[in-house]
Amino acid sequence: MDSIIDHSEQDTSGGRLKALVKASLIAVSADIFLIILKAVLAKITGSAVLLADAWHSGGDFAVSFTVLLSILIRHKLSHIPWAKHAEGIVALLISLVLILGSLRVVSSVFSREAEGFTLQCGIPLVIAILGISAACVVAFEMYRYKKRIGERYKSIAFLAESDHTHSDYFSSFGVFLTLIIGYFGIHIERITTFFVGILIFRIGALLFFKALNFFGINFKSINNLSSFIPSGLSGTYKRISVLFGIIFSPIKRLFEKIPLTEKWIAAHKKIIIFSTIILVLLLYLGTGFYSVMPYQTGVELLFGRVIELNAPGAHFHAPQPFGNNIKVDTEVYARVECGYRTVWDFIGKEPEAYLWEYTHSKGRYIKVTEESISITGDENLIDANFLCYYKITDPVQYAMNNENAHELLRSVFCAKVHNIIGQYHLDSLLTTGRRTVQDHIFEDLRKTVNMIPLGLEIISVYLEETHPPLEVVPQYRAVASARERKNEIIHQASAYSNDLLPVTRGKAESQILMAEAEAVEKRNKAAGEAAAFINMQKYFGRYSAVQRNRLWWESIEKNLSDKSLYLLPENAKKRFYPADAKLGVDEE
Numbered sequence: 001m002d003s004i005i006d007h008s009e010q011d012t013s014g015g016r017l018k019a020l021v022k023a024s025l026i027a028v029s030a031d032i033f034l035i036i037l038k039a040v041l042a043k044i045t046g047s048a049v050l051l052a053d054a055w056h057s058g059g060d061f062a063v064s065f066t067v068l069l070s071i072l073i074r075h076k077l078s079h080i081p082w083a084k085h086a087e088g089i090v091a092l093l094i095s096l097v098l099i100l101g102s103l104r105v106v107s108s109v110f111s112r113e114a115e116g117f118t119l120q121c122g123i124p125l126v127i128a129i130l131g132i133s134a135a136c137v138v139a140f141e142m143y144r145y146k147k148r149i150g151e152r153y154k155s156i157a158f159l160a161e162s163d164h165t166h167s168d169y170f171s172s173f174g175v176f177l178t179l180i181i182g183y184f185g186i187h188i189e190r191i192t193t194f195f196v197g198i199l200i201f202r203i204g205a206l207l208f209f210k211a212l213n214f215f216g217i218n219f220k221s222i223n224n225l226s227s228f229i230p231s232g233l234s235g236t237y238k239r240i241s242v243l244f245g246i247i248f249s250p251i252k253r254l255f256e257k258i259p260l261t262e263k264w265i266a267a268h269k270k271i272i273i274f275s276t277i278i279l280v281l282l283l284y285l286g287t288g289f290y291s292v293m294p295y296q297t298g299v300e301l302l303f304g305r306v307i308e309l310n311a312p313g314a315h316f317h318a319p320q321p322f323g324n325n326i327k328v329d330t331e332v333y334a335r336v337e338c339g340y341r342t343v344w345d346f347i348g349k350e351p352e353a354y355l356w357e358y359t360h361s362k363g364r365y366i367k368v369t370e371e372s373i374s375i376t377g378d379e380n381l382i383d384a385n386f387l388c389y390y391k392i393t394d395p396v397q398y399a400m401n402n403e404n405a406h407e408l409l410r411s412v413f414c415a416k417v418h419n420i421i422g423q424y425h426l427d428s429l430l431t432t433g434r435r436t437v438q439d440h441i442f443e444d445l446r447k448t449v450n451m452i453p454l455g456l457e458i459i460s461v462y463l464e465e466t467h468p469p470l471e472v473v474p475q476y477r478a479v480a481s482a483r484e485r486k487n488e489i490i491h492q493a494s495a496y497s498n499d500l501l502p503v504t505r506g507k508a509e510s511q512i513l514m515a516e517a518e519a520v521e522k523r524n525k526a527a528g529e530a531a532a533f534i535n536m537q538k539y540f541g542r543y544s545a546v547q548r549n550r551l552w553w554e555s556i557e558k559n560l561s562d563k564s565l566y567l568l569p570e571n572a573k574k575r576f577y578p579a580d581a582k583l584g585v586d587e588e
Helices: 014-045 048-076 083-111 123-152 156-183 189-214 231-257 262-267 269-286 395-400 405-421 426-430 434-451 470-540 544-560
Strands: 289-292 297-302 305-310 313-316 323-328 333-338 340-342 365-367 373-375 381-392 456-467
Touching: 014 048, 014 123, 014 156, 048 123, 048 156, 048 189, 083 189, 123 156, 123 269, 156 189, 156 269, 289 297, 289 323, 297 395, 305 395, 323 395, 333 340, 333 405, 373 405, 381 405, 381 426, 381 434, 405 434, 426 434, 426 456, 434 456, 470 544
Parallel strands: none
Antiparallel strands: 289 313, 297 305, 297 323, 333 381, 340 365, 373 381, 381 456
């Protein structure tokens, strides 16, 4: 890099020029290949660290392209005054692109969710490991090639470019280790992405300051950051530097002990390539291992045919594309919704009560108008939400006979809802007929699903919510209020009638019963008196003396019952006394 804009190297030799141009074109082609390779691998795996490494290769491409321009400009356009500035302009633009790219890579480390830095074990990851292995080989060979060209033709530019390619090799090797570790479930991709982003920023920053130096704008070396630190913060910067030295010195010493030098790699090149191929093959075979959870049933395939249903536990199938497995949740009650969708990852506050006027345009429950609006039997519109629970009974039918059995069931469910709602009136759907409609849809849907090879069993159907369409809710409320007032008046009249009629009927019945009782009483009394008279007449002739005495005493009792009687002895002094006289002892 230090000699990208070095003008001390002027050599008009045609052979040297052709060799350097050829080497530059090879270097540019290799960088383009690495960029495309890493970008494709990042696309198929969704790996952030591969995308960051593609940006790093883009930095090497920028350096190689700048070196190529420097060679051509020096030897072909040296007689044009402005030509010497073209290399600086290109370097400046490329440096800005690299700096922006590095900032994007570093920002993604903090902005992306954790799932974005979690590698998924599978064939794409194995392909990525194989691809990044090829990238390591290409980067290492290009590093040796550029170094050899720079030493042969004494080109400082190529020697500096070889150093950048060497850093690209170590970056790719770090990505290779990240992918290997991620295959076994240890995810350090976020950390690796951050460091690759820092490397890209360093290349862009160095290129930027060298481009400014090309135009005569002198800056101190970017590597000596202490020169840019204000004097008041220099002490803090030194302490931080010492702390980082303490932390990273053991790591540096560890990597120095690892035999990754150019000579060691070149001497063991065949062993490294062979070991990498064996490792990739083992990892490829490892993609055939899978586990079935307790609530699942595994459908194992070989060349597209079902060969076995696997119970919960660990299993192995032939790796793709020869074999595959499909995990079906057979022990789970799944649900399908008609008229709305539940946003399971919604984070927020729901309203305390759902009114008819609530639009459901956001929140946990989102309205699906084309499913919820139906025509009732009395030609009214209704907005209804239904929920169906089902269970997978045949995993092979569910997984193999249908591309998406869940959505197919939703379509059948919505069709049944619209068909059956058309058989009921609006008032029934809003009030007492809800359970009837719900049971009707359940029975009809279950019969239909049994005829379709979906591998499902309908468990239950629920009518969640029914109301008029949102646009006519105010008018419907006004009509409902009028109906309620009408019913209230009718109920009041019925209550008055129900209160008055029983009282009147009770009074009439009471009078009738009293009259009947009085008639019975008089008849019974007359009959009793007649029977008594007959009995008295019967025994009068037989005991006449007694009867005369009885009659005499009865007459006396009847006539003297209200009179005062005085019984006097024969020798009484007086025979007559007034009614209020009080008899004394002497008078007696």
